[in-house]
Amino acid sequence: MKKFFSTISLSAALFCSSLSIGQACTDFRLSAQDGTVMITRSMEFALELNSNVMTSPRGRTISDTAPNGKAGMSWKTTYGYVFLDGLNTGIVADGMNEQGLSVEGLYLPGETQYQTVPDGQESHAVSYLHFGDWVLGNFKTVEEVRQALAGIFVFAQALPQFNNLIFPLHYAIYDSSGKGMVVEFVGGKVNIFDNLVGIMTNSPTYDWHIANLRNYISLTPITPKPVVVNGITFAATGQGAGMVGLPGDISPPSRFVKVAVMLKTVLPPKNAEEALNIAQHIINNVDIPLGFVREAQKMGTATNELTQWVVFKDLTHKMFYYRTYGDLTLHAVDLSKINFAENTPQLKMPIASKPYIMDMTQQLMDSKV
Template sequence: MCTASEYFTENHYFGRNFDYEISYNERVCITPRNYEFKFRKIEDMESHYAIIGIAAGIDEYPLYYDACNEKGVAIAGLNFAGNAVYREIDEDMVNVTPFEFIPYLLSQADSIEDVKNLLENLNLVNINFSESLPLSPLHWMISDKNSSIIVEPLEDGLKVYDNPVGVLTNNPTFDIQLFNLNNYRNLSIKTPENTFSKNLELDAYSRGMGAIGLPGDLSSLSRFVKAAFTRENSTSETGESESVSQFFHILSSVEQQKGLTFIDDPDVYEYTIYTSCYNTDECILYYKTYYNHQITAVDLNKENLDGDNLIVYPFIDEAQINFIN
C-alpha cells in the first residue's frame, strides 16, 4: 500500500510513502529538457519540461513512481488493485500507456488546468512495458500549488475527481474514501465535552482524547482517514526545514513498519521503502528510506536542465548515524 499527501506553508510540498515488499532499485532520476521521450503510440517528444522524480532502476526509460516538473506540477502513482482498467487502442484518442502517464503529463503541463485538458483526450492503453514488467494497476494523485485531483481508470472510463483532502491511499475508489470520512466527523484535536450522559462524570484524564476512534491500522481505508486527519490539522513554522520536517511527520503517521503487514513466508512483509517530499515551488526532491532516516535532497535547478541524458542519483539507503563520542 502507499500513501500520498501534500502540505502548504509558504511553499507547496507533495510526496508519498512507497510501501511494498519488493524494491526495483529505486533511484532519483532527472529528465532534462532535451532527453528524447519515446512513446509507444504517440509521437516522440524531443523537448519538454524538465522532470525530477523517483524511478525504478531497471531500465533506461524513466519509470517514475512519483515526480515533479519545473512548473511545479507533481504526480504520484499508487496501487489500485482490482479497480484499474486499461483499454484497447482508440484511434480517436491520445493513446498513452500507464507507464508513460507521468512523462506524458509532466513533460507539457504548466498547471492542473493543463492536466485536466490533456486528460480529456487521453486513453490509457493496455500495453505492457515488457514481458517481465507487465501493466500494474494504478491511480494517481496530481497537484500543483493551487489544486489537487485524483485520476482513476475505471471500468466506465477515466474518472477525474477534485481532491479536497490532499491525500490518497489505495482501494477503494476515491468517492468511497471521501464518503467514509463522514463517519469520523466527531474527531477533534480538542478535548471533547462529555456528551455521553449528564448522569455520569466522565473524566478527561488524558490529552488527545478528541481523536479517540481515529484508525491506527494499516489498511488503505484506515490510512486514508489517519492521513487526512493528520494533514488537515498539521501546523508548523513556515521555513523550509520546518515544513519539510512536518511533511515527513504527516507521512510517518501512516508508515508501515516491517513485520506488521504479512505478505508471504518466509519473512516477506510490506514496509515503507521510501518517503519522498517535493518542494514543488523550488523543484527540490527530499527523501528518506526505511534504513536511512537522514533526509537526502536533490535540487533540480542545480543541474543543467538543457541536457539530453538522464541524470541518476542512486538511493542512499544505509543508516546515517551521527555518533558524537
C-alpha cells in the same frame, strides 16, 4: 541497504503473487502560510524496488507503440524533471518538474482498467508506463493536464521482464499553486477528481474515500470535558481522548482518514522548513516497519511489505527530498541547480545508502557547563 526482502531474481510467479499486498502508498499535500506547497508520498512494496533518482532533460523524445503494433504518441519534452523509478526500469514512479508540477502513481487494485485505443487513434495512445513522463515533460499546471487528458488514450502495457505484469495505478497530480487532481482509469474510462482534501491512498476509488470521511467528522483534538452520570463524574483518561475512533491500522481507508484528520488539526506551518518538518511527522504515522504487513505464500514463506522510501516535494522552491527504509536522513535535490538543457545526458543515482549517524561525542566533550 541490508537485503531484508526478496530480490528480483525470484521467479515471476512469486513476484506477481507478492504484488497483491503492494498497495499501501500514501500521498498528501501540506501548504504553509508563506505559500509553500509541500507534497509528501510514501512508497510501500513487497519486493526490493532498487529505485534510482533520475533526471530527464528538455527536448528528450519519448515514443509509444499502440497495442495493435502501430506507432503511438511521440513527443519531445518541454520541461526537465527529477524522479524516482521502480525496479531499476527508468519508469517514473514519483517526480516533479522544473515548473513545480508533481505526479505520482499509486496502486489501485481491483478497480483499474486502462483505456482502449480506438482504430485510427494510435497517434494519441500513451502507455501508462509513460504517463508520468507525459505529465512532467509537457505541462506546468494541473489545468493543462486536465485539458490534455481529453485528447489521449492511456492503455495497459505489459512488462515482459516481469511475466507480462500490468500495474493497476491511479495518479495524484499537483502544481505549485497547490491545486491538485486525481486521475483514475475505471471501466476503461478516465475519471478525474479535484483533489480538494489533498490526499490519496489506494483502493477503493477516490470518491469512496471522500464519502467515508463523513464517518469521522466528530473527531477533535480537544480533550472532552468531564460528564456527570447519576452523580458520578467521568473524566477522559488523558490527552488525545477526542480522537477515540481514529483508525490505527494500515489499510488504505484508515490511512486516508488518519492523514485527513492530522492535516485538519495540525497547526499550520509558517514556511517551507516547518512544512517539511510537519510532513515528516504526519507520514511517520503510516510508516510500515518490516513484518508489520505480510502475506503468507503457498510455499510456506511470507512476503513482507514495508515503507521503502518517502519523498517530500517542495513545489514552490523546486526542492526534491527523499529518505529510504535503511537511511532516514533526508537527501535533497535542488532542481534549480540541475542543467536540464536539451541534449544533456540523463543522470541516474541509486537512492540506497548506509544510515548516517552524527557522532556528537567530541562536541559534548568540548562543551562545559
